[in-house]
Amino acid sequence: MVTTLRAALAALLMTSLAGSAAFAADPPPLKIGMITTLSTAGGYLGEDMRDGFILAMDEEHGKLGGVPIQLLVEDDGLKPASGKQIADKFRLQDKVDVFTGIIYSNVALAVVPGLVESGAFYVSPNSGPSQLAGAKCNKNFFVVSWQNDTPHEATGHYAQYLGLKKMVVVAPNYTTGKDAINGFKRTYHGQIAEEIYTALDQTDYSAELARIRAANADGIFYFLPGGLGINFLKQFTNAGLKKTMKVVLPEFSLESHVVSAVGNDAEELYGTAHWLADLPYPANKKFVEDYTRKYHRDPTPYASQGYDTAKLLASALRAVNGDVTKADAFRAALRKADFKSTRGAFKFGPNQYPIQDWYSMKVVRDPKTHKLTIRGVGKILRDTGDVYSSQCKM
Amino acid sequence: MSLALEQILNGLQFGVMIFLLAAGLTLVFGIMGVINLAHGSIYMLGAYVAASASSKGAPFVVAVAAGAAAAAFAGLAIELVVIRRLYLRDHLDQVLATFALILIANDGVSIAWGKTPLNMTMPPALAGAVSLGGLTYPTYRLVLIAAGLAVAAALYVLVARSRLGMLIRAGATHRETVAALGVDITRLNTIVFALGALLAGVAGALLAPILAVQVGMGEQILILTFVAIVVGGLGSIRGAFVGALLVGLVDTLGRAYIPVVLKPVARPEIADSLGGGLSAIAIYLLMAIVLVWKPRGLFAAGTR
Numbered sequence: 124m125v126t127t128l129r130a131a132l133a134a135l136l137m138t139s140l141a142g143s144a145a146f147a148a149d150p151p152p153l154k155i156g157m158i159t160t161l162s163t164a165g166g167y168l169g170e171d172m173r174d175g176f177i178l179a180m181d182e183e184h185g186k187l188g189g190v191p192i193q194l195l196v197e198d199d200g201l202k203p204a205s206g207k208q209i210a211d212k213f214r215l216q217d218k219v220d221v222f223t224g225i226i227y228s229n230v231a232l233a234v235v236p237g238l239v240e241s242g243a244f245y246v247s248p249n250s251g252p253s254q255l256a257g258a259k260c261n262k263n264f265f266v267v268s269w270q271n272d273t274p275h276e277a278t279g280h281y282a283q284y285l286g287l288k289k290m291v292v293v294a295p296n297y298t299t300g301k302d303a304i305n306g307f308k309r310t311y312h313g314q315i316a317e318e319i320y321t322a323l324d325q326t327d328y329s330a331e332l333a334r335i336r337a338a339n340a341d342g343i344f345y346f347l348p349g350g351l352g353i354n355f356l357k358q359f360t361n362a363g364l365k366k367t368m369k370v371v372l373p374e375f376s377l378e379s380h381v382v383s384a385v386g387n388d389a390e391e392l393y394g395t396a397h398w399l400a401d402l403p404y405p406a407n408k409k410f411v412e413d414y415t416r417k418y419h420r421d422p423t424p425y426a427s428q429g430y431d432t433a434k435l436l437a438s439a440l441r442a443v444n445g446d447v448t449k450a451d452a453f454r455a456a457l458r459k460a461d462f463k464s465t466r467g468a469f470k471f472g473p474n475q476y477p478i479q480d481w482y483s484m485k486v487v488r489d490p491k492t493h494k495l496t497i498r499g500v501g502k503i504l505r506d507t508g509d510v511y512s513s514q515c516k517m
Numbered sequence: 518m519s520l521a522l523e524q525i526l527n528g529l530q531f532g533v534m535i536f537l538l539a540a541g542l543t544l545v546f547g548i549m550g551v552i553n554l555a556h557g558s559i560y561m562l563g564a565y566v567a568a569s570a571s572s573k574g575a576p577f578v579v580a581v582a583a584g585a586a587a588a589a590f591a592g593l594a595i596e597l598v599v600i601r602r603l604y605l606r607d608h609l610d611q612v613l614a615t616f617a618l619i620l621i622a623n624d625g626v627s628i629a630w631g632k633t634p635l636n637m638t639m640p641p642a643l644a645g646a647v648s649l650g651g652l653t654y655p656t657y658r659l660v661l662i663a664a665g666l667a668v669a670a671a672l673y674v675l676v677a678r679s680r681l682g683m684l685i686r687a688g689a690t691h692r693e694t695v696a697a698l699g700v701d702i703t704r705l706n707t708i709v710f711a712l713g714a715l716l717a718g719v720a721g722a723l724l725a726p727i728l729a730v731q732v733g734m735g736e737q738i739l740i741l742t743f744v745a746i747v748v749g750g751l752g753s754i755r756g757a758f759v760g761a762l763l764v765g766l767v768d769t770l771g772r773a774y775i776p777v778v779l780k781p782v783a784r785p786e787i788a789d790s791l792g793g794g795l796s797a798i799a800i801y802l803l804m805a806i807v808l809v810w811k812p813r814g815l816f817a818a819g820t821r
Contacts, residue, residue, distance in 0.1 A: 162623075164733040167632035296793040319776070320793030324737045326728055329527035329658065330772035337520055353634055353729035361639065361655045361727055363646050384634040384729055420633070 152191035153445050155436070156213035157224035158206050158234060161198040164350050167380060168226045168425045169198070172248050174418055175429030176223070178410070179437065181417070187433060188441030195219065201226075203233035210234045214243060220447045221246070223432055226425075228252040228271060228299060239263040244447065246457070248432040249425060251476055253302065257514035260474040263450075265457055267432045269397055270476045270509035271299065274373040275306030277395040277481040278344060281503050282311050282371045284483075285393065287342035289314045291335050291368075293355070294346045296320035303346035303373065309510075316340040321347070328355050332362045342369040345376060352376040353384045360388040369393060379421035382486060382495055389495045392486040398427040398466040399482055399499040406434075406463035427465045438462040472508040474515035480505050519652040524773045525766070530658045532765025533665025537720035538742040539749070539757040540672060541713020547689040547752020549706050551600055552608050554615040556717055556742070557735025558622035559595075563588040563718030564725040564734065565630055568637035571725075577640040581722040588718020589711050596710040604706070623732050634731035661723055668719065669758055676754050685709060689752050741768070744800050748807045750814030759815055764800050771799030 157176070159169035173196060180192055195213060199206040206225065213219040222238055222245045225231040231250040238245050239261040251266040251273075282290060292307060292315060294300030304318060316338040319331050335343065343364075347355050352375070359365065374396035382389040400411050400422060410430050414422040435457065442456035443449050460470050464479075472478045481504035489496050542556050567584030575583065599618065603611045643660055646653045676682035684705055687695045696702045721734075728734065741764055749760025776792025783791060807815060 164731050166627070166732070170632055296790055296797065301790065318789040320790050321772075322793070322797040324740070325797075326734070326737050327527075327531050327769070329531065330524055330769045333520060333523045333527065333773060334777075350634055350729035350731045350734070353731075354727070357727050357729075361644065361657055363653065363655070380633045384636045384731075386636040386638050 150191075150445070152185075152193040153221070153440070153447065154193045154195055154213075154217055154219045155187075156210070156217070156219035156222045157194060157196045158199050158209045158213070158222065158230070159196065159224035160201045160226045160230070161196075163201045165201055165226065165348065166198075168249070168349070168423075169224070171423045171425040172224065172226065172429035172432075175410075175414065175422065175426035175431075176248070176433045177429075178414055178417060178426075179430050179433030182413075183437070188437035188439070188445070190440045190445030196224070199225070199230050201230065203230050206230040206234045207237070210238055214238065214241060220244060221436065223248055223436070225250050231255075235264060236261075242450065244450075244453065244457070246432055246436060248428045251509075253509075253511055256474050256476055256509055257511035258516075260512075260515035260517060262454060262475075262517050264475060265435075265471065266476045267435055268428045268477070269479075270511065271302055272306035272309070273481070273507065273509055274375065274395065274397070275303045275344075275346065276310045277397075277504055277507075278371055278373045279307040279310030280481075281393065281395045281483050282307075282342055282344060283313065284503065285342070285369060285371065287313055287369060287371070289316045289338075289340040290342040290344055290371075291315075291317045291319065291338050291340045292344045293319045293321065293331065293335075295323045295325075295351065297323060300346060307344050307346075311344075321351075323351075325351070326354050328358045329362075332358060332364065335359075335368075336362070336364060340368060342371055344371055344373075346373055348375045349380075353381055356381070356385050356392075357388055360385075365391060371395075374398075374424050377484070377486070377497065378423040378425075379497065380423060382497060383421075387495070389486045390488070394484050394497075395481055395503055396424060396484055396497075397477075397479055397481055398424045399484055399497065401497075401499050402465070402467060402482070404463070404465065404467050407465040407467075410465045431462070431464050431466070431469070434462040434464070435460060468506070472512045473517070474509075474512040475517075476509055476512065478506055478508040481507060519650065522649075523652055523654060524770055526654060526658070526662070527773075528766035528769035529762065530662045530665070530765070531769055532762035533662055533669065534720050534724060535738070535741055535745050535765055536669060536758050536761035537665060537716045537723075538738060539745040539761045540669075540754055541716045542742055543746040543749070543752055543754065543757040544685065544689075544709050545713050546746070548685060548692075548709050549600070549604055551603055552611045552615065553600070553713075554612060554739065555595065555618035555622065556713070557737075557739035558619050559588045559591055559714045559735075560717040560721040560738065561622065561626065561730075561732075561735040562591050563721030564637075564728070564730045565626060565635065565721075566718075567722035568635040568725045568730045569630065571637045572635070577643075580637070581719070584722030584725070585715055585718040588721065589715035592711045592714020592717075593707065595714075596707050600710060601703075601706075619736065622735075627732050632732065634729040635725075637725040637730060639726040657727065664719075664723060668716065672716075672754060681708070741800065744804050747814055748804050750811075750817030753814075753816040756814055756816030763803060767803045768796075768800050771796035775799065 161169045197209045226249045228250040247266040251270040372394040377394040438461045439456035443453045483500040483503045563584040566587040567580045570583040571580035643657045745760040745764045749756025775796040779788040779792045
């Protein structure tokens with residue numbers, strides 16, 4: 124008895140020694156700085172993105188492209204100034220060379236130019252501002268998600284395709300809201316009956332709904348991110364407007380969080396997205412299955428973007444064996460986009476923003492679970508980049 | 518004409534909901550002299566408890582009652598643990614402590630319910646619309662107006678006619694005299710605070726079916742509530758009622774008509790975004806005008 128115990132202890136000691144020896148032989152892990160929004164009402168966007176990224180690291184037991192990773196995550200609280208502070212701390216104190224994570228463009232615009240000027244790499248999982256897509260593009264700045272206008276252009280195409288003649292468009296009264304409406308109008312050529320701008324902290328939409336009813340349109344497009352859109356949709360349905368108007372939305376206003384937060388009000392919603400949970404690609408099937416199993420919630424586009432960002436980084440890190448100081452080789456490897464994206468075909472345009480397909484979607488009731496779910500309908504755009512890329516000279 | 522009536526009803530509905538929050542806030546300030554920023558968090562708690570009770574199968578009325586009860590209980594706990602220590606401190610300390618409560622409440626709610634907004638299903642009987650002459654109006658919004666007015670009436674009776682109300686009014690204006698007459702002012706404070714929390718909980722629970730029940734929902738409405746009680750005069754229930762209705766009507770009618778009025782005089786792309794901007798500041802203009810005219814608000818306590 125005593126001897127077996129002693130033997131077991133010795134064996135344990137051996138394995139732990141072996142383990143630590145192996146650990147000591149490994150180079151120190153590569154630090155990746157993730158600045159993202161985890162608090163405020165928009166916090167679930169950053170949370171999903173981060174969890175998607177970590178899921179990709181889990182597949183390699185904490186590595187990306189065979190390189191051990193130390194992921195530093197900090198919450199910017201949706202404040203450009205805090206984002207900048209975190210970036211400076213990561214860059215100067217922690218000596219981070221590779222950054223990612225920012226959700227909101229106002230934060231990205233405060234943080235990214237300084238970082239890439241200093242020679243660091245920034246790979247954006249979400250924000251794709253027009254300001255950095257054209258003349259001010261940068262060779263160390265990559266966007267995995269989309270250029271900010273494109274989601275709305277895709278929705279405009281779809282509204283056009285659905286044959287809607289007269290539409291109301293709604294967005295919050297700030298830069299991104301106006302960009303959304305301009306993007307939509309770039310591709311939708313029917314009549315715009317009303318253009319309504321709301322306040323960013325608005326909760327009650329009854330006044331706007333009465334105006335919408337009076338406009339007698341046959342469709343509505345709104346860009347109201349997160350909770351704003353949930354408030355709006357609940358009140359829109361309650362006002363009985365869904366019976367007379369088709370609702371066509373960009374992916375920000377129609378993802379799985381929104382569907383679960385509005386319940387039956389999600390019925391009969393249309394939209395467009397660059398990623399869908401039911402896309403048939405093997406990489407996507409694996410992602411959706413693993414994500415749902417690990418986090419017990421349905422993945423959103425943000426989660427897929429975090430995952431794809433990690434996969435892209437993995438492909439480039441493998442190419443340079445984790446040595447990001449070989450900046451030219453690392454950049455060339457990123458540019459190749461040699462990874463299996465959850466959204467299918469993916470490559471970078473001349474401004475290092477994506478060229479990809481866009482899908483139309485619809486909310487339907489799952490015949491088995493009776494739950495409302497988002498289903499892909501078809502491809503609405505193929506190999507689409509953005510309108511700013513021609514101004515980018517690298 | 519029916520569109521104008523619809524917009525007035527919308528403003529009225531928004532106003533009575535603001536009143537439910539404003540009543541508690543103004544009582545707490547008027548009687549205890551405490552600025553309670555955490556009032557919005559109590560409203561959020563009411564909405565979360567109602568939504569999660571409803572998703573577990575509780576009937577609508579039970580879910581609303583659960584939300585209100587949870588809010589009142591939270592109010593009681595907050596008064597006993599935190600607010601009680603702040604009566605004699607200056608307003609800055611109160612703001613600091615109650616702001617901390619907001620942060621704690623927001624993080625507590627995300628830990629308990631997650632960051633994804635919750636859904637509360639509307640009872641099918643109230644989900645439709647009713648016809649009022651030439652106007653179809655959502656039934657649920659009419660119910661909100663009726664419920665808000667009923668609570669306002671009950672509160673009026675309580676404050677103007679009952680013994681407790683008499684003490685509350687006296688406490689607002691002559692705190693020391695009331696205490697000298699042998700009234701347990703500490704207990705009165707606790708009751709008032711819990712009552713205010715209960716009303717905030719009712720508002721949160723009633724609004725849950727038409728709002729995103731999410732972290733931070735309290736701060737959004739708290740600002741409007743403060744505008745309402747400043748307009749109405751701090752510490753006055755009547756002022757809170759008038760102020761809340763004014764804020765609700767001005768905000769709604771501003772959003773409804775400012776863009777329409779601007780359309781013929783400005784280029785369309787300017788009219789739309791300028792209209793959006795102007796209507797967003799309409800209530801602050803209202804507040805500025807009222808304060809110039811009556812610096813202590815329309816019905817400041819003790820000035821009747």
